[in-house]
Amino acid sequence: MDLSTRYLGLDLKHxxxxxxxxxxxxxxxxxxxxxxxxxxxxxxxxxxEQIRRENEAFDFLLESGTESFAESLNYxxxxxxxxxxxxxxxxxxxxxxxxxxxxxIGSLNGVTNEGWIDYAKQIQDAGAHALELNVYFIxxxxxxxxxxxxxxxxxxxxxxxxxVSIPVAIKLSPFFSAIGNMAKRLAEAGADGLVLFNxxxxxxxxxxxxxxxxxxxxxxxxxxxxxxxxxAVLYGRINTSxxxxxxxxxxxxxxxxxxxxxxxxxxxxxxxxxxxxxxxVLFEGLEQWLEARDYQxxxxxxxxxxxxxxxxxxxxxxxxxxxxxxxxxxxxxxGA
Ligand SMILES: Cc1cc2nc3c(=O)[nH]c(=O)nc-3n(C[C@H](O)[C@H](O)[C@H](O)COP(=O)(O)O)c2cc1C
Numbered sequence: 001m002d003l004s005t006r007y008l009g010l011d012l013k014h015x016x017x018x019x020x021x022x023x024x025x026x027x028x029x030x031x032x033x034x035x036x037x038x039x040x041x042x043x044x045x046x047x048x049e050q051i052r053r054e055n056e057a058f059d060f061l062l063e064s065g066t067e068s069f070a071e072s073l074n075y076x077x078x079x080x081x082x083x084x085x086x087x088x089x090x091x092x093x094x095x096x097x098x099x100x101x102x103x104x105i106g107s108l109n110g111v112t113n114e115g116w117i118d119y120a121k122q123i124q125d126a127g128a129h130a131l132e133l134n135v136y137f138i139x140x141x142x143x144x145x146x147x148x149x150x151x152x153x154x155x156x157x158x159x160x161x162x163x164v165s166i167p168v169a170i171k172l173s174p175f176f177s178a179i180g181n182m183a184k185r186l187a188e189a190g191a192d193g194l195v196l197f198n199x200x201x202x203x204x205x206x207x208x209x210x211x212x213x214x215x216x217x218x219x220x221x222x223x224x225x226x227x228x229x230x231x232a233v234l235y236g237r238i239n240t241s242x243x244x245x246x247x248x249x250x251x252x253x254x255x256x257x258x259x260x261x262x263x264x265x266x267x268x269x270x271x272x273x274x275x276x277x278x279x280x281v282l283f284e285g286l287e288q289w290l291e292a293r294d295y296q297x298x299x300x301x302x303x304x305x306x307x308x309x310x311x312x313x314x315x316x317x318x319x320x321x322x323x324x325x326x327x328x329x330x331x332x333x334x335g336a
Contacts, residue, residue: 001287001290001291001295001296001297002296002297002298002299003015003286003287003290003297003298004297004298005039005263005264005298005302006241006263007040007193007241007243007263007264008105008130008167008168008169008192008193008241009167009192009241010040010103010129010130010167012039012040012102012103012264013039013102014037014039014283014286014298015039015254015258015262015263015264015265015286015298016037016038016039016254016264016265016267016279016282016283016286017038017039017040017041017042017105017243017264017265017266017267018033018038018040018041018042018266018267018268018271018276018279019042019245019266019267019268019271020042020043020044020045020107020132020134020268021044021268021271021272022044022272023044023271023272023276024041024042024043024044024096025044025092026092027092027095027096027099029276030092030096030099030100030104031099031100032276033271033276033279034100034101034102035276036275036276036277036278036279036280037279037280037283038102038276038279039102039264040102040103040104040105040129040264041096041100041102041103041104041105042105042107042132042266043089043092043093043096043104043105043106043107043128044107045107045108045109045134046086046089046106046107046108046109046119046123047109047110048108048109048110048111048112048115048116049110050085050086051086051110051115051116051119052115052116054085054086086119086122089123090119090122090123090125090126091126093106093123093126093127093128094126094127097126097127097128097129098127103129103130104127104128104129105128105129105130105131105132105169106120106123106124106126106128106130106131106132107131107132107133107134108120108123108131108132108133108134108160109133109134109136110134110135110136110156111135111136111137111152111156112152112156113152113155113156113158113159117156117159117160117163118163120160120163120164120168121163121164123164124164124165124166128166129166129167130166130167130168130169130192130193131160131164131166131167131168131169132168132169132170132171132195133156133157133160133168133169133170133171134171134198135152135153135156135170135171135173135198136198136200137149137152137173138200146176146177150176150182153170153172153182153186154185154186154189157170157186157189157190157191158189158190161189161190167192167193168190168191168192168193169191169192169193169194169195169241169243170186170191170193170194170195171195171197171198171245172186172194172195172196172197172198173197173198173200174196174197174198174226174227174230175200179230180230180233180234183196183230183234183238183240184234184237184238186240187238187239187240191240192240192241193240193241193242193243193263194234194240194241194242194243195243195245195266196227196230196231196234196242196243196244196245196246197226197227197230197245197246198245199219199223199245199246201214201216218269218272218273219246219247219249219268219269220247220249221247221248221249221250221252221253222247223246223247224244224246224247224248224253224256224257225247226246227244227245227246227247227257228244228256228257228260229316231244231257231260231261231262231306232260232261232305232306232307232310232316233306233307233316234261235260235261235303235306235307235308235309236261236303236306236308236309237308241263241264242261242262242263243262243263243264243265243266244257244258244260244262244264244265244266245265245266245268247269248265248266248267248270248282249269249270249273250270250281250282250285251281251282251284251285251286251288251289252285253265254282254285254286255285255286255289255301256305258286258298258301258302259301259302259303259304259305259306260303260305260306261302261303261305261306261308262302263302267279267282270282
């Protein structure tokens with residue numbers, strides 16, 4: 001059976017990609033993801049903040065005119081010496097590309113189009129086969145208009161596209177008033193792929209300590225609904241690759257994303273929970289489902305349940321929402 005697919009112009013053996021997680025923070029982790037069957041790996045992100053910190057340290061050294069680098073570091077207490085800094089990141093990409101046979105996709109995470117964008121080129125020079133941009137921006141400034149928020153994505157994309165020749169994907173937020181239009185314009189602006197969707201950090205409240213609780217949680221399979229809807233709506237209507245990202249915990253979600261029209265699916269939480277070997281479970285489940293229905297290739301299922309191919313496109317629209325609400329009857333409670 002032919003499970004091959006194309007994503008960002010890259011030929012992949014099958015559609016199941018390891019998403020950006022700490023599992024790619026070491027070369028052993030990256031090798032394990034490949035050995036467990038990932039068809040490509042999106043690296044953990046290099047963050048704008050990490051790059052800025054390093055640049056600020058560098059500027060400080062230039063301005064202070066210090067001759068000895070090692071000595072001057074002592075004067076700058078905020079230098080990030082963590083092993084996840086930019087230099088380590090680029091080295092790890094080089095090593096990963098040399099040590100594996102699958103595409104390695106670098107990941108840059110930021111919100112402005114200044115300074116850190118240079119690292120797109122450095123990630124390319126380190127050998128990455130493609131780049132994913134995660135614009136993780138929460139517009140808490142109430143003066144910022146929707147147009148200004150959207151423009152950030154275009155500015156970043158354009159700056160990155162101008163500096164690299166490798167394909168570039170954007171991990172998109174679901175929080176736009178017109179997601180479809182945003183996706184279409186990003187594709188027209190040169191995005192080689194869209195990853196739907198970014199999973200935003202949503203803090204909780206700790207009622208005992210009356211503090212904002214910053215704990216992040218892993219996803220659940222229920223979370224595929226929103227990306228599934230938008231992949232189904234976008235399939236065949238914009239000229240860019242589509243990645244289903246969020247809520248892939250079993251082969252069921254893999255198959256649903258493909259039927260909606262995704263070229264690939266990305267898995268993070270399930271790998272954090274069950275380990276990289278879970279990729280095999282997803283792969284075998286997909287294969288069994290296709291075999292049981294005599295499909296010969298992935299192309300036969302891709303987009304079959306998209307809005308474009310649906311017997312009833314209204315299933316994705318308001319009319320269906322009303323039907324769903326009507327299908328509920330009020331439960332009978334004593335005294336009602
Ligand atoms: C522990 C953890 C770390 C993550 N780190 C990153 C990251 O560095 N960059 C990024 O773009 N996404 C990161 N993500 C988001 C995932 O790549 C993925 O988009 C998201 O978790 C939704 O997929 P899932 O439902 O399979 O978890 C992280 C997710 C988890 C659970």
